[in-house]
Amino acid sequence: MTKDVLVSISGLHQDAMSDLPEDNNEPIEVVTPASYYCRNGKHYVIYDELMEGTPEVIKNEIKITGNDSLEIIKRGSANSHMVFEKNRKNLTYYQTPYGQMLVGVNTKNMEVKVTDKNIDVSLDYELDVNHEPMADCTIKMNIVSRTGGDFSLNL
Numbered sequence: 066m067t068k069d070v071l072v073s074i075s076g077l078h079q080d081a082m083s084d085l086p087e088d089n090n091e092p093i094e095v096v097t098p099a100s101y102y103c104r105n106g107k108h109y110v111i112y113d114e115l116m117e118g119t120p121e122v123i124k125n126e127i128k129i130t131g132n133d134s135l136e137i138i139k140r141g142s143a144n145s146h147m148v149f150e151k152n153r154k155n156l157t158y159y160q161t162p163y164g165q166m167l168v169g170v171n172t173k174n175m176e177v178k179v180t181d182k183n184i185d186v187s188l189d190y191e192l193d194v195n196h197e198p199m200a201d202c203t204i205k206m207n208i209v210s211r212t213g214g215d216f217s218l219n220l
Contacts, residue, residue: 073206
């Protein structure tokens, strides 16, 4: 895969306290240019995220290790280091301009498919904040070379 990539990240969060379909949030998708490199068998994707309503930029790093570990590291006006490991719950502090939260991610399913031209990731996890269940979540990522890759939207 080339250094210059496009990354598509789509997410869906269903309120853990409601079974009503009308309470479901709309899916969210971000498509952005990114940088990619592979070192010691680990895949890294680095991109900037604009914070809504402010000129602030959050530096994001995605680190994929094998088929069972993914990390999302945010630095800037929001700071966190979320670790997703299949069949494991991980806790982290998520710092925002409005305060800090203890976030738990219990990864139920993780699929990683790596080819020469792209990486596809699918995550299903339970999210809790300050030990209170918040949502059942799905994230899909498609990381593709800007030239010659098979880019797809994940919704």
